Amino acid sequence: MPKIDSGLGAVLRGLLPLVLCAAGLAGEPTGLMHTARFAVVIPGPPTGQPAEAAMDGGRCADPAGTWLGMRWRSELKWRVNEKTVPAYLGDRTAVVNSLRSAAYTVDTGRNDCGLPADLGISESYAGKTDHIAGVTPTGGCGERDGTNAVSFGPLNQGLLAVTCIWWYGGKDNGRSVETDILIDDTEGLFFLSTPPACTNRWDLEGTITHEFGHAFGLGHVAYAQHSALTMTDGLPDCSTAYRGLGLGDYLALKQQYGTN
Template sequence: MRNLLNFRTASAPTAPVAALAALAAAVAVTAGIAAPVAAETHAADVVRTGQSISYKGISVRIPAAGEGVQAAAQSTSGEISLTVSRSADGSVVVKTDAERHTAQAAAPSTARANAAKTCTDSAYSLAGWKLNDFKWFYNPAGAPAAVAATAGSAISAATTSLTSACGQKSIGLAPAYVGQTAAAPQVGAAGNCTGNDGRNVTGWVAGSGRWLGMTCTYFKTVNGVKTATGTDTALNTQYKFFTTTANCDGAYDLQSVVLHERGHSLGLDHVDQTAHASAVMTPALSACTAGKRTLGLGDYAGLKAMYGTR
């Protein structure tokens, strides 16, 4: 289930519209904003504090008119996603993923779940924006010692894996590695998107919460078309990572995590964990599983729908 809440900025609370759930209306009034025009079961988990919207441990600042931001993550146990956009008239739309998926069994294996469906399951979900190009930087500062020497190669391999799958043509967008940078990814330790400097940086953060990797993507809407203007990915050093299964020991596959987060950067959303278990864009990842280093057919189909082929 996806939550969809509409807010309108105001100097004082306004009365809730008819037929809203009482809890959703209370949230809106407490926040000092108009009540949502639609609300679903997790409305109480969406909180506005000043100019920020938070949901289940992640948060973003309300963007300028005509712009939006998404915080999306792969976790150990389910969906984490928050998208906040603002229209020209000041309306603020909040979308979340209801947390209804559970992680796969954490058994050491190089095989992906439901591997037989990897190149037959064509399901995908789109966030609604696309990138015109994807030039990215890597900041190695803070990389865990166990993967510091190999992390750059694993991240590059994951990014390259975006381009094709299942014997299909390469998608029309070709990512390009620019080099290392001292700039940190603009993702805070608390799971918050901290800003958009226009650079696409992947790096390490000593984060709190249960996210393995988190991507903050900013986009703008012009003539009804949403285009990403910056996308940063943070890898959470609260967890252990591996690049070869020989040093798993309860750790998570760096390449699989990055490929998932790259999907968010390019405009893919999560798909159901159970129904589409072989997809990279399932929200949860098990420890010691290295089977999702390549796209499934559905992941590829979503990218092809946005970028075409070359």
């Protein structure tokens, strides 16, 4: 199976408490702050699964979704470190636009099922930054720095991308305060539009839609049963079918954030 993520096992490992002290965070309430990674994307060799898995009809019929626990109470303002965009992806503006489109999809609930894209979760692209994502090359969470940064860089073990979230309070009903996304900068790993004779390359926008799903609080659903959903833990290569949300992705977001 073409594996996007290390799956539920990794999510559960990620939930093991990595406790940071809240000291020094001016204006933040007293209490423990937590961080964990939730978005480990591990591409595996394609094994003959149809690249059109998301188009198999289940995308708008499958209501499955999971929630990580914490969510945003305020607007998620995020930035991109454009200097880290690898040259093979070409025009940086096009790359940023792809990332913005991914965030907008999750923000509004843009979907392939004719459901109203009016979730209005609230995020905005705040421009360039020199900060890099607080994610280590091995896919762990580093230091929080006050900027919600998306950057490219080395990721070991074939990871496609990793999202870290920092939050206050318990995992259930916790309050997210920062999220960073690190995208593997390996040459040729992603594409903006499907190249001819595509193999072993992943759609940047679809992958980052999945990552922003994590950033806002969505967890995984299993590829074996839910391959058509964007939050599946397995993403076929060369498919652009995961740029919107499926039914289950949408319903889980709507339940947590409601409609405005």
